[in-house]
Amino acid sequence: MENPIQIENYKIQKPEIWATHVDDQQLIEKIKESDFSKKQMSEGRDYCYFLDKIYYTSNKENNEYVCMAYTLNEPSNLERASVMDVVVEENEVYHIHRISVLREGVLIDKIPDTKIKVLDSENQSSGGILSSNKKINITIKDLRLYDVLILEDSRIKAFTDRDFLRKEFSKYVWVSPDNYWAYGNFKFTFVNDREEPVTYKKTFFRDGQGNVLEPEVNYLKKGERFVIEEEDYINPVDASREIFPFIDFATESNWTDLSNYIAPMYEEIYSKTSLQEYAPNLVQKLDAITDQDEKLQFAIEYVQNNIYYIFNADEMNGHKPQEPAVTYENKQGDCKAKSVLLKVILDYIGINASVVLVNFHTDFYIKYYLPSLLTFNHVIVKIDYKGEEYFIDATIRDEFGLIENRGATYFMHYLEVKRDQELKERKAFRFPYYCIDEKVDFNAQNTTGKLKLSTTYRGNRANAMRRYFKNTNKREIVDSWNNFLFYSLNYSNDRNGTDVRNIFKDASIDIVSDDKKLNEFKIQYTATIENPYYTDQQKNRFLMYFDRNVVKASARDFMHKDLPFWHNFDSEKYEINLYTDQKIDAEEKYTVQESTINNPYFDFTSRKKVSKNGATVYIDYKPLVNLEIPQNDFETFRTAHHTVADSNFGLGIDIIEPGLMNRLKFSFKKKFK
Structure with missing residues (x-):
């Protein structure tokens, strides 16, 4: 043995008396061979x-x-x-x-x-x-x-x-x-x-x-x-x-007894000392804000961004919440400490809030588990404000917005730290905003195309994009958009293997605005493209823009006998404009095709405007999120997503080539289609 000195983390010794004893x-x-073992090996x-x-x-x-x-x-x-x-x-x-x-x-x-x-x-x-x-x-x-x-x-x-x-x-x-x-x-x-x-x-x-x-x-x-x-x-x-x-x-226990066991520990902590005594500077800043919406935003972001998050996972089930005065003084604490401090601040400004226990990792299983406080591994804050419920994770950084504009946290089960509580299920909801709101303009003149994307991100998307642009090299960001557009414009099928930087000339991307109250992050991408048309093997030309993000592959491909499908897609809105100086087939099936889907879990519409030189599609997708799709409803739900994928996630226009023979060929094709 190379290290005979025993230390406290491990020992070499015999097992306990209740364990198996094998000489x-x-x-x-x-350790004997058998027909079963031989077959396996x-x-x-x-x-x-x-x-x-x-x-x-x-x-x-x-x-x-x-x-x-x-x-x-x-x-x-x-x-x-x-x-x-x-x-x-x-x-x-x-x-x-x-x-x-x-x-x-x-x-x-x-x-x-x-x-x-x-x-x-x-x-x-x-x-x-x-x-x-x-x-x-x-x-x-x-x-x-x-x-x-x-x-x-x-x-x-x-x-x-x-x-x-x-x-x-x-x-x-x-x-x-x-x-x-x-x-x-x-x-x-x-x-x-x-x-x-x-x-x-x-x-x-x-x-x-x-x-x-x-x-x-x-x-x-x-x-x-x-x-x-x-x-x-x-x-x-x-x-x-x-x-x-x-x-x-x-x-053996039940949720009511468990909530009554833990609630007094938190109640004692809440009432230890008043906020005015240990945080007079913070109180002064809160009192100076006259708008209640802005005061709430300030309180949330103060705890998220100014109190450092430290957390030993073993201690989650190991000690009582830290006093908010200590958390404020030390500017650090675990999820319980940060959540308790946030609740105390919200109490001071007159907003109803409670601490809740969750476990994001095992959320699906909580409904099958027996009642136990040891089921939970994280603490967040539930806020009731203007008739709506909001859940705020005080440990997250760099999230912004008035409370209705903040990002969503997805989970279903929670136990409120109050007396006489049962395990609760969070309600499903629809976004009050579009997480992605994008306008695409693609104009082809002669042999050149001008492409412009104007995109507004909100909620989680705004927070994520804000971080992405902050932490990522600009050239890498542009390349990412180029690669996405390489597929959206269908160039992957007629110029595969070409360096995207040679396709999207003078590509640039800029932040247009960043509103941290509305939590709106706006960007604009522009590029020039030589040979803007996709050309098939028969030399037919097309202008195409299909955003594959609209197609929810995870819903279409989902296969599980026991797990229900967890529905948490973002709301999205797109306007795609394709215009050319060429004549187009204004009656082509997929160019004029529209769709309307209304089911309990999402509404989807695509509407078209077609002219002799171009077309526009308006796509609107509003999901009901934070819920499991019951298995009895899932195949109908899947079929609806197949409908979206059937050329309803973008726009394509067919070019009618100039010349008498090309027009005769086009008329012949239309007649016998």
């Missing part, structure tokens, strides 16, 4: 001889034990086994019980060949959460192809006084194993050693025909175990179209 001879006997599948996993919970600690033996028959698998990373939370210790290999029938202890390093691990996870942990790097020397690797370890999380929620409540979600592996024996055990009963709920299990069974709910008293075990097992789930079966374990 060397028993291990060798469990002959098909090139990695094989796990056994996996024994135990999750133990008490009011003092959580402990996750694993003992497993699996093949190293693939070079990639050998590489992953040779160097492993284990990330542990604060106060969590990684226990190594056994690292061995079975090589040609001989069991070899590999702990002497193991090097362990403890590194800082700091990763940015989804939802704006900074997770600061320790990474234990494990390197095992001299692993060989066709070895059987045996690992036995535990992860122990001992609760401190700060972990008051974990002391009071248990939460663990077991998910059925990856279907890449074949298992000779698979066993999972949940041990409840808490004083309180633990409820477990089995969800998305299936019958022999693959139909989802109704959820099954049962209970474990102190000292009781839940066991699930399979022999010669491959998880049959269709990973691309089905949700893996899972079991949710949680301390």
